[in-house]
Amino acid sequence: MKLATWNVNSLKVRLPQVLDWLAAEQPDVLCLQELKLEDKAFPLAEIEAAGYRAAFSGQKTYNGVAILARAPLADVGCGIPGFADEQKRVIAATVGDLRVVCAYFPNGQAVGSEKFAYKLDWLRALTAWLGDELTRHPRLALLGDYNIAPDERDAHPDWQEEIHVSPPERDAFRALTALGLADAFRLFEQPEKSFSWWDYRMMAFRRNFGLRIDHILLSPPLAAACTGCHVDKAPRKLERPSDHAPVVAEIGH
Template identity: 40%
Template sequence: MRIASYNINGITSRLPVLLRWLEEAQPDVVCLQELKTPSERFPRAEIEKAGYSAIWHGQQRWNGVAMLSRVGEPVEIRRALPNDPDLAQSRYLEAAVSGVLIAGFYAPNGNPWPGPKFGYKLAWLTELRRHGASLFKAKAPVVMIGDYNIIPTERDAYKAERWVKDALFAPEARALYAELLADGWTDALDTYFKGDPPFTFWHYWRNSFARDAGIRIDHALLNKVAARRLVAAGVDREPRGWDGTSDHAPVWVELKV
């Protein structure tokens, strides 16, 4: 099963990009972030025509997450963290798909740092870690995948010194990510690429994508059951070069199920 994450950066304007990628890449499950549209405007008909069933949790102008599947309908478990610090923000979907438990989410950006938005980021990530501890113990494979909005290490950024004042690279955020790994979660990309994982995000300006001046902020963490079944992981760079595309590229993991 190939499970992907794609921060689409506006599903209404990027729908042709999404549909093209679905047709070409044929992922089994896709977690989407930053829908930037209310639930009633989610393009269900177009997604179903592409061969995917879907669940979604939209929000006007900001945030919004969805889960698409072509290998059985996602069985929704929850659409917010158990102690989400701000339920008005649509950031989390958790569902079972064909025997795999998948948590797809869009973590807060946290800028400007320091400030209240950064405090919210840390509170949200702390709750993610707390809830993740219960997910980790599941006897089924569990995948926590999405836009974490964290650059874990210096090697995960082109010229890391340019990010030292950004919430994505803040020591507190990186420490929380390190704590997730210390809890036992496996970073699929980092593991598969043996400590040299590819970037997942490139700014639109300064020819960043062509120069590969990017960062890695989209991650897939696996519990022990899922980690034993890891076959491959990667980043689909090609859609990032298409016209009218997102500033993120799809991230994916492939599990033997």
């Protein structure tokens, strides 16, 4: 089973790339973030023609999340229960015996800002809810753009900004793994300076000046069966790419 996550930074713009990637890579589940379109504009016909079902939660211009899967999607839920939030950042669905949670974590803007406080509140709510979800769904995967580089290896050594690498954000990431979730990427030896996001500016991709902020966290049964995880940089090399690359994890039976 192949699970993937990709912040596409506008599904309208990136739809041809997504369809090409689905055809080439054939993931069983693909989680998308930053759709940046309303539900009525979601390209369901094109996704279904590619052989996938879809559950989605979008809004105009900002945010938006979707789960694409070959198998039927059941028990679909949007948002974090009990956390009032107008921003469309979370969608969950059951695919077979797998509970998939797709999330677009808040950026946080700057340490100490109101948006940073919202990010930390959002993370606390997500973590509490996932603790409950794990009691009901032992086979759970949390995929998405976390906007957190968990440790020093996950940020270019010259990264100067506090956001994405601050101690409170990294503590929040550790709180998620403390639920028993494993970072699929770090289950395996990886090349140095492995990143999943590169700014559009200053030739950041060509210089590999990036961050690893897109993650797949796996519950213990899935982590035990995980056979590999990698960042697929090929879509980032295309014309008009997203600034993020897909992350892919493979789970054995």
